[in-house]
Amino acid sequence: QVQLQQAGPRLMKPSQTLSLTCDISGDSVSSNVAAWNWIRQSPSRGLEWLGRIYYRSNWYHQYAVSMKSRILISPDTSKNQFSLHLDSVTPEDTAVYYCVRDGPLGPEMLDYWGQGTLVSVSS
């Protein structure tokens, strides 16, 4: 059974860099058939896909157009985890952030979700 574990809530100030990590059990961040996503949810914007990484003999990244200039998703194969880094946060980045797996049936099939981390950005 795949499980994704995230840390507790974060309180941040504008202009800081958000860093979140997702611990994977029951699968591998280096899987050749899975990919690893970050998705956020807020009352005003609903669900918003931020980006994904996957390994297919090399590492590949795909990012949402709206995030491209300030997002980085990176793997840590030694710890079997992946991380999100989001630069220059603003109050609009306040949301619950989820790490999510998509499996062999395609990127839209988000089958395993972490429990979510509430990130609040306020001065």
Next chain:
Amino acid sequence: QSVLTQPPSASGTPGQRVTISCSGSYSNVGGHPVCWYQHLPGTAPKLLIYSNDRRPSGVPDRFSGSKSGTSASLTISGLQSEDEASYYCASWDDSLNGQEFGGGTHLTVL
């Protein structure tokens, strides 16, 4: 503004059938499978339907999905109070080269 369009709200009484629509284009719904997710407050979203009309193990057969052209729909039959939640459609978008979600439909069970 999402590229997948859903009605913001829907409602029904227990036992009724409710259908939620998801409208897109040929770069997303028209060219890729559609999934549906159920989101209850305080929990992670749950995969309800994948590959347009398939249910993961454990999802009741009251939930069904369909797709035609650039539109998809989720139907809930025999509505129950615990179905009150937000529902999101999702599909890959070739133009944006990314995953797209609909704006979400909040379902109220009256």
